[in-house]
Amino acid sequence: MNDAIATDALTLPASELARLDARFPARNVAVAGGAVVSVRECGQGPVVVCLHGIGSGAASWIDTAALLASQARVVAWDAPGYGESTPLEAAAPTAADYAACLSALLDALGIESCVLVGHSLGAITAASAARTDSRIRRLVLVSPAIGYGAAFRAEARAKVRTERLATLDELGIAGMAAKRAGRLVSDKASGHARQWVRWNMARLNDRGYRQAVELLCNADLLADLPPPMPVRVACGALDVVTPPAACEEVARQCGVPLELVDDAGHAGYVEQPQAVAALLRESLAG
Template identity: 70%
Template sequence: MNDAAVIQTPALPPSELERLDARFPARSVAVRGGAVSVRECGNGPAIVCLHGIGSGAASWLDTALLLEADARVIAWDAPGYGESTPVDAAVPTAADFADRLHGLVDALGLASFVLVGHSLGALTAACAARPGSSLAARIRQLVLISPAGGYGAPSRAEASQRVRTQRLATLDQIGIAGMAAQSAARLLSEGAGTQARQWVRWNMARLNESGYRQAVELLCGGDLLAELPPAMPVRVAVGERDVVTTPESCREVADGCGVALELIADAGHASYVERPQAVAALLRDVLAT
């Protein structure tokens, strides 16, 4: 889909925002260092969901509602996103974000939970799940969906600098609104419906500039493969039409975990927005394991 078509995508209908607030409401949870904004619904074993660099807690709405009879679904706004307090470091690491996650699950009293990391969220999730992590014993299973590998490995230094320069230059040139108009389409397959496109663009348009800058630093300095394999069972999945974290790149992550890569049919990068039924089925299967 070209950029002109994205710009013409209708705004998110008020009824969708009403559904979000009624069915997947936001609240602030006090943690050491500030607060974390979360959205939550359902009852049962806990599933904690971490979004990617261009998204937020609200993006998990439809997947969460499909799981509310089976699980307590908790989605955070990452540090610096939504109403969540940024971490202190201007150039944060995955460990900084994992420490904030630890504070959140402590505040929520979660003794055991499934941890789901999508895209950039996979860097935080893998750090929290690595052997020796203070959170590892409480993570029942790890699920990485379209995981971003990061550019922190020494062999990727040139790519890291290029990605940092490009992303921050784009932010400076066109701002958050321009990024939402121009970039949202890449997160979905060509067959995605209008509502999925509206949600992806709405979530991206709500980014905080300072939080996004920190997330870019996390992406450029993170090294997912260095954290693998995790200390618990893991599933790795990707949308079969993902052009951001491609099936080829995600297969390397799956290999690092010693598991087979699972393909989510007819889905792009934001598979849980585009194909929530498929992602809910995957998580339901994780709960049953």
């Protein structure tokens, strides 16, 4: 793939960028400690807060958010070190560090109650936040990453850290997006979904991604699940990143059935936003 083709493959049509700005605009929110968190927001009503995965960003939620905007206030963050959000101080931040930033964001936005949605690596932050923040009344984990922090996963942890950082060093952000983004969707994905997944990954920041790799390697979702609370666990039926068998274990430990999103890979909310929006609408209704 030459540079021109690679660059073209990682852009969005002007019409899509205009739709993003109009339907799901971004703004920076000052939080305690002098940090900034970039968020995108639309709609009014009960609040849904959406956390993206390691290779994505707030904009990835646009289609799901648009489907919910008439019934809910949808807020999606760029995690610390993503978009224009201030990175965390530690080179290897913990789930609790990300959760503390999320809590500060809820404070700054005046959110008193919400449904919290965590996709992939975002599920690790979401679960940690739900352990201590009573404003989170329901938790939805979509294709949750379990992490490699458990003692028995030491060999896998070292391999994942080495491979992910080597890929970043070798290819850079743009090259990584061109090479890896396709794994996040199924073979049935539309061109629209593929475009959005590539574009979001191409906008990663080097420092924020390296910190997120450390979170992925050191976290243990199964050991950090919150006490009993309303939880739903969903997974793309065709997910090859966090496959249904792995997500089934998360659901089992939460005491709920795993809900499969048909015809969807890992980024199920990008590939099948109608199905994920329906799940979140049900979660809002309780």
